[in-house]
Amino acid sequence: MRLSRYFLPTLKETPSEAQIVSHRLMLRAGLIRQEAAGIYAWLPIGLRVLKKIEQIVREEQQRAGAVEILMPTIQLADLWRESGRYDDYGEEMLRITDRHKRELLYGPTAEEVVTDIFRAYVKSYRDLPLNLFNIQWKFRDERRPRFGVMRGREFLMKDAYTFDVDEANARKAYNRMFVAYLNTFARMGLKAVPMRADTGPIGGELSHEFIILADTGESQVFCHRALVEMAAPGPDVDWDDLQAIVDERTGLYAATEEMHEPARFEAETAESDRLSARGIEVGHIFYFGTKYSKPMNAVVAGPDGKEAPVHMGSHGVGVSRLLGAIIEASHDEAGIIWPESVAPFGVAIVNLRPGDEACDAACEQAYAALSKAGLDPLLDDRDIRPGGKFADMDLIGIPWQLVIGPKGLASGELELKRRATGEKVTGSLEALLNRLSA
CATH class of the missing domain: 3.30.930.10 (Bira Bifunctional Protein; Domain 2)
Structure with missing residues (x-):
């Protein structure tokens, strides 16, 4: 979605x-x-x-x-x-x-x-x-x-x-x-x-x-x-x-x-x-x-x-x-903080810069891969400030947040946050997608 x-x-x-x-x-x-x-x-x-x-x-x-x-x-x-x-x-x-x-x-x-x-x-x-x-x-x-x-x-x-x-x-x-x-x-x-x-x-x-x-x-x-x-x-x-x-x-x-x-x-x-x-x-x-x-x-x-x-x-x-x-x-x-069994979506993909070609492409890649894995992703592609996106994703309680922005893509260190604990891990898009699918 x-x-x-x-x-x-x-x-x-x-x-x-x-x-x-x-x-x-x-x-x-x-x-x-x-x-x-x-x-x-x-x-x-x-x-x-x-x-x-x-x-x-x-x-x-x-x-x-x-x-x-x-x-x-x-x-x-x-x-x-x-x-x-x-x-x-x-x-x-x-x-x-x-x-x-x-x-x-x-x-x-x-x-x-x-x-x-x-x-x-x-x-x-x-x-x-x-x-x-x-x-x-x-x-x-x-x-x-x-x-x-x-x-x-x-x-x-x-x-x-x-x-x-x-x-x-x-x-x-x-x-x-x-x-x-x-x-x-x-x-x-x-x-x-x-x-x-x-x-x-x-x-x-x-x-x-x-x-x-x-x-x-x-x-x-x-x-x-x-x-x-x-x-x-x-x-x-x-x-x-x-x-x-x-x-x-x-x-x-x-x-x-x-x-x-x-x-x-x-x-x-x-x-x-x-x-x-x-x-x-x-x-x-x-x-x-x-x-x-x-x-x-x-x-x-x-x-x-x-x-x-x-x-x-x-x-x-x-x-x-x-x-x-x-x-x-x-x-x-x-x-x-929804338990995964009843959460409205499994993963929130947070696009930090909609309209940026690289960000949009990475988000689409993540969306397709997570959908194929049955993880029911929600892609936040709204043109609003990142702080508003993070606040909404915490508020509605989706178990995982995959954050995709220009700096993370350039460094190869994107962020994955677990809503229940606040734990954050970083890695390449491929590595984080594999972690979620596993």
């Missing part, structure tokens, strides 16, 4: 409404624009990152055996009446009436819709287990939307729904999602701490939320240090033998300040093993048995021919929220 032909509306000043780091940097770096309270337009750079996060989530769901569908954003109120949640959900639900006076709503979640889909097609235990997932926009009418995409009203969410013949199999499905989440967040360069959580309006008795640590996080987190230091299970984990992995992590202390358990934290954990930090919730998984299948008559015939409600779970990841959470965990005074 050539920046002279791109849309990158960066800001020098921080908008007054932005209270936290991620909101400030997303506005300044031109990732989003607020259209209404808690509702944002996604601009090109922000959309590129959002799509990369979404793809990692998708791949790990599919690796865990989930099948993707796409459910509507607008749902029938009658489905929610069947489950008993329509009147219980509260003012966060945006209720709508169409021209035929039918009562609808903008979905805050999709348990009712997916249960309706399931009961229409699945009738036998032979068709189980089943895991359907959906990456779709949701809407919750927050009383006080704030903190940008961290607590907006419209948000992109991955929600998966598992269907099993009994509780034992449903808990195996729960464990598969538990491990898939650890791998998902690890691929984004994040350390995720799982902890028991309240089930809230979703319901059920078993639930874990996944917290990533960030100095500017919304919650105080208390946990065993080993939970943060443990590596993710990885892609080759045996999906049929997950209990040991789940037991290992849930057997160690973890709680948030809202759980009011600091005394237990001090009683159970040796002082050298204690970690207290700030954290941000980015995922939540639930097992709720027959809470929805029973009132909505989602039943299957078992081996004995008798019908029984299926056991269900739901598993959410805040896809758009993750973008803000990554920034909260990875930034400095100059701007965003």
Whole structure:
């Protein structure tokens, strides 16, 4: 991509409404624009990152055996009446009436819709287990939307729904999602701490939320240090033998300040093993048995021919929220520091003198080579001062900056900067391109 032909509306000043780091940097770096309270337009750079996060989530769901569908954003109120949640959900639900006076709503979640889909097609235990997932926009009418995409009203969410013949199999499905989440967040360069959580309006008795640590996080987190230091299970984990992995992590202390358990934290954990930090919730998984299948008559015939409600779970990841959470965990005074797996571009090529024949030719050579290597370069060919280019590249957080100018070309010593560490190396264009490609 050539920046002279791109849309990158960066800001020098921080908008007054932005209270936290991620909101400030997303506005300044031109990732989003607020259209209404808690509702944002996604601009090109922000959309590129959002799509990369979404793809990692998708791949790990599919690796865990989930099948993707796409459910509507607008749902029938009658489905929610069947489950008993329509009147219980509260003012966060945006209720709508169409021209035929039918009562609808903008979905805050999709348990009712997916249960309706399931009961229409699945009738036998032979068709189980089943895991359907959906990456779709949701809407919750927050009383006080704030903190940008961290607590907006419209948000992109991955929600998966598992269907099993009994509780034992449903808990195996729960464990598969538990491990898939650890791998998902690890691929984004994040350390995720799982902890028991309240089930809230979703319901059920078993639930874990996944917290990533960030100095500017919304919650105080208390946990065993080993939970943060443990590596993710990885892609080759045996999906049929997950209990040991789940037991290992849930057997160690973890709680948030809202759980009011600091005394237990001090009683159970040796002082050298204690970690207290700030954290941000980015995922939540639930097992709720027959809470929805029973009132909505989602039943299957078992081996004995008798019908029984299926056991269900739901598993959410805040896809758009993750973008803000990554920034909260990875930034400095100059701007965003993207992990390479989700960065909008892999390498920024900074042309210090557009119009100079040698500089232009070297930049074109670099652009072609890096594109061929799959490194997704951004060529800053704008006719502005070098200081403005460096400031923008630091602000938007591209992992590598290849700086090409007349002096460097003449001496054979061009500069390559790593955004995360500030480390700089020099060398010929060929040497630096080889380093990046390797």
